[in-house]
Amino acid sequence: MSNRLFQGVIHQMRDTIDRTIGVIDETSVVIACSELGKIGEVNEHITSDMLTSSAPFVLNGYTYKSFGTKPRGEYAVFVAGNDFAAQKYAAILAISLGSIKQYYDEKYDRGNFIKNVILDNILPGDIYLKSRELRFNSDVTRVCMLIKISSKTDISTYDVIQNLFPDKNKDFVININETDIALVKEIKTDTESKDLEKLASSIIDTLSGEFYTHCVIGIGTPVVGIKDLARSFKEAQVALEVGKVFDTERTIVSYDNLGIARLVYQLPTTLCDMFLKEVFKRGSIESLDQETLFTIQRFFENNLNVSETSRKLFVHRNTLVYRLEKIKKLTGLDLREFEDAIVFKVALMVKKYLSSNPIKY
Numbered sequence: 001m002s003n004r005l006f007q008g009v010i011h012q013m014r015d016t017i018d019r020t021i022g023v024i025d026e027t028s029v030v031i032a033c034s035e036l037g038k039i040g041e042v043n044e045h046i047t048s049d050m051l052t053s054s055a056p057f058v059l060n061g062y063t064y065k066s067f068g069t070k071p072r073g074e075y076a077v078f079v080a081g082n083d084f085a086a087q088k089y090a091a092i093l094a095i096s097l098g099s100i101k102q103y104y105d106e107k108y109d110r111g112n113f114i115k116n117v118i119l120d121n122i123l124p125g126d127i128y129l130k131s132r133e134l135r136f137n138s139d140v141t142r143v144c145m146l147i148k149i150s151s152k153t154d155i156s157t158y159d160v161i162q163n164l165f166p167d168k169n170k171d172f173v174i175n176i177n178e179t180d181i182a183l184v185k186e187i188k189t190d191t192e193s194k195d196l197e198k199l200a201s202s203i204i205d206t207l208s209g210e211f212y213t214h215c216v217i218g219i220g221t222p223v224v225g226i227k228d229l230a231r232s233f234k235e236a237q238v239a240l241e242v243g244k245v246f247d248t249e250r251t252i253v254s255y256d257n258l259g260i261a262r263l264v265y266q267l268p269t270t271l272c273d274m275f276l277k278e279v280f281k282r283g284s285i286e287s288l289d290q291e292t293l294f295t296i297q298r299f300f301e302n303n304l305n306v307s308e309t310s311r312k313l314f315v316h317r318n319t320l321v322y323r324l325e326k327i328k329k330l331t332g333l334d335l336r337e338f339e340d341a342i343v344f345k346v347a348l349m350v351k352k353y354l355s356s357n358p359i360k361y
Helices: 002-017 048-052 084-118 124-133 157-164 193-211 229-246 260-265 269-279 290-301 306-313 317-331 338-356
Strands: 021-025 030-033 057-059 062-067 075-080 141-149 172-175 180-187 215-219 252-254
Touching: 002 021, 002 030, 002 084, 021 084, 048 062, 062 084, 075 084, 084 124, 084 172, 084 180, 084 229, 141 157, 141 193, 141 229, 157 172, 157 180, 157 193, 180 193, 180 229, 193 215, 193 252, 215 229, 229 252, 229 260, 229 338, 260 338, 269 338, 290 306, 290 317, 290 338, 306 317
Parallel strands: 215 252
Antiparallel strands: 021 030, 021 075, 057 062, 062 075, 141 180, 141 215, 172 180
16 A cells, blocks of 8 residues: 555656655665666665664665654655755655655544444454554544445445545445445534434435435434444444335434334244234234225324224225224224224234345344
């Protein structure tokens, strides 16, 4: 990484400085140089003490100046000559290359670190050490969003989302796979669920409106610190999976708002089978036709109000009552009774859950 980075800067500066310039690593090997033939040469006369010193030194007609983020210099720049100008050039190059490397390391190492954290690829003890090394602020609140692309275009969704969140020190956009992109965003402590959904909505609007890319977004719960980001990411995954099972029309699913669907999703399938058999002792749920199921759905949507449901379905009130009596005869459950309605509602969700064969994270 650093070799290409340094060579690019050296190549741009060679005409301006008009001297041989380059960079050596901590083993005294030339890794970048304005004279390409020198790359790979080893200067055996440079000792570790020379690289440790912050002061410039002269050797064999070249002025050297060490730089790097470690206590012992990781690299040193060299400039042909031992005059005052050579010292100035070496100092300027050391500052420039050191700053560029630090920016590059923070940008990419931080991103890789966050990716390893949310994917549980790093030990809990190492999280604390690495976060201190990378100077992460562990006292801020962050949240994970998982953006799943449902329609591909020629546009790089990853680049678009990165442009939407340009602050690389606070927000991290991470490629998970071909269709999934994680956004780890720093938020205020008083940020509410509706604010996060509004942010997710703006992402969806930008992708669909300007780039014709459609997606769904799962939102985890906000967490404080780095360690719990993995939990927030898993919650975003669960939110998308539960939304796909129970509410296929929603494009934004928040883990906080899953309600009873989250409970059903966490149940073992054997327990779900037992529950359905107990609820439908008289007859199977498969005995209900689509018209009846549609009626039940509308009845639930209208808070078990017979008059309002019949009006919305454009049927006579007695017709709806007849259908409800038919359901009671088939299943033994009277949907006009609150407790029976709850049991039936949960049973429908359990049935839908079992039919979906969900992927557990």
